[in-house]
Amino acid sequence: xxxxxxxxxxxxxxxxxxxxxxxxxxxxxxxxxxxxxxxxxxxxxxxxxxxxxxxxxxxxxxxxxxxxxxxxxxxxxxxxxxxxxxxxxxxxxxxxxxxxxxxxxxxxxxxxxxxxx
Amino acid sequence: xxxxxxxxxxxxxxxxxxxxxxxxxxxxxxxxxxxxxxxxxxxxxxxxxxxxxxxxxxxxxxxxxxxxxxxxxxxxxxxxxxxxxxxxxxxxxxxxxxxxxxxxxxxxxxxxxxxxxxxxxxxxxxxxxxxxxxxxxxxxxxxxxxxxxxxxxxxxxxxxxxxxxxxxxxxxxxxxxxxxxxxxxxxxxxxxxxxxxxxxxxxxxxxxxxxxxxxxxxxxxxxxxxxxxxxxxxxxxxxxxxxxxxxxxxxx
Numbered sequence: 068x069x070x071x072x073x074x075x076x077x078x079x080x081x082x083x084x085x086x087x088x089x090x091x092x093x094x095x096x097x098x099x100x101x102x103x104x105x106x107x108x109x110x111x112x113x114x115x116x117x118x119x120x121x122x123x124x125x126x127x128x129x130x131x132x133x134x135x136x137x138x139x140x141x142x143x144x145x146x147x148x149x150x151x152x153x154x155x156x157x158x159x160x161x162x163x164x165x166x167x168x169x170x171x172x173x174x175x176x177x178x179x180x181x182x183x184x
Numbered sequence: 185x186x187x188x189x190x191x192x193x194x195x196x197x198x199x200x201x202x203x204x205x206x207x208x209x210x211x212x213x214x215x216x217x218x219x220x221x222x223x224x225x226x227x228x229x230x231x232x233x234x235x236x237x238x239x240x241x242x243x244x245x246x247x248x249x250x251x252x253x254x255x256x257x258x259x260x261x262x263x264x265x266x267x268x269x270x271x272x273x274x275x276x277x278x279x280x281x282x283x284x285x286x287x288x289x290x291x292x293x294x295x296x297x298x299x300x301x302x303x304x305x306x307x308x309x310x311x312x313x314x315x316x317x318x319x320x321x322x323x324x325x326x327x328x329x330x331x332x333x334x335x336x337x338x339x340x341x342x343x344x345x346x347x348x349x350x351x352x353x354x355x356x357x358x359x360x361x362x363x364x365x366x367x368x369x370x371x372x373x374x375x376x377x378x379x380x381x382x383x384x385x386x387x388x389x390x391x392x393x394x395x396x397x398x399x400x401x402x403x404x405x406x407x408x409x410x411x412x413x414x415x416x417x418x419x420x421x422x423x424x425x426x427x428x429x430x431x432x433x434x435x436x
Contacts, residue, residue, distance in 0.1 A: 069381055069382060069384070069385035069386075069387060069388065070385055070386065071381075071384045071385065071423070072384060072385055072386040072388070072390040072419075074386070074390035075390075075416075075419055075420040075422075075423035075424065076423075078390075078416055078420060079420055079424075148393040149393075151351065151393060152347055152348075152393055152395060154351065
């Protein structure tokens, strides 16, 4: 019998990250990187107090965690697989830890910071 | 110039293991005709220039899946590829990539056949029926679920295209996984749990990184990449559901 792969765990995070990266990140980039600097949105839209109260509630915390963490898992998985596609196999375990480790840190640090708000 | 006076060059990979240390290329000049396939070009070489050239072929109409070769570095059926698509340029014909060569353009398909057998490529009846009970009925909707994946002709072009198979020959590979899906998606079949064990393994769908070249080269529009990706979803459901459902997921 063949051994069951644990890949579904990483693939699910990859898939969820792909959805966030495709649907939410362009909007966030537009709001924070284009609309606010160009004055399309009023500067108060992202005022400290507003965002602080948004990040104080659980729906806000979850949203922020999702948009920070999930695209990192998506990128980590894609970069790790692309190394394999390109035939780069040296230091494979190191690359695995580097890719998924970055995503894990990018999940744990915001998680702790968000809980403490 | 009329077609009769035109010629085209075909460079063919030659390899006779009893005398060659590694494959070598030989160039042949053959008469050109716009309606001639590359397979007919190879047949001209064998009949009129060099009878020692070996290649597989049978039906000449993209049904049998025997004549797959690399043509100018792309996996193609030589019967379905025409000299006119390359004229006046040169054509380079090689044995399918990633597969061991027996002689010239003839590859050893043992690994593919073993993998194909491992997935039970036939319907294992979900329920036994006697002759009196008649045939197994299927709605058009049930047929549509697997019909596309049943068009596979086992030509192995997708294996020559798949970089994962080239890097890791243990990978079950696009064609066999598409056929696995064809039987798993069939309403009459009852061997899904057995096949899921192959799907769930690293050598199953998880060996795929979704390059997608398999679907591009498929001469029958089977879209193996879609079959593999659907089974990544199936395998993920199976992975997590076994924690929730009594008795585990469908493959335990």
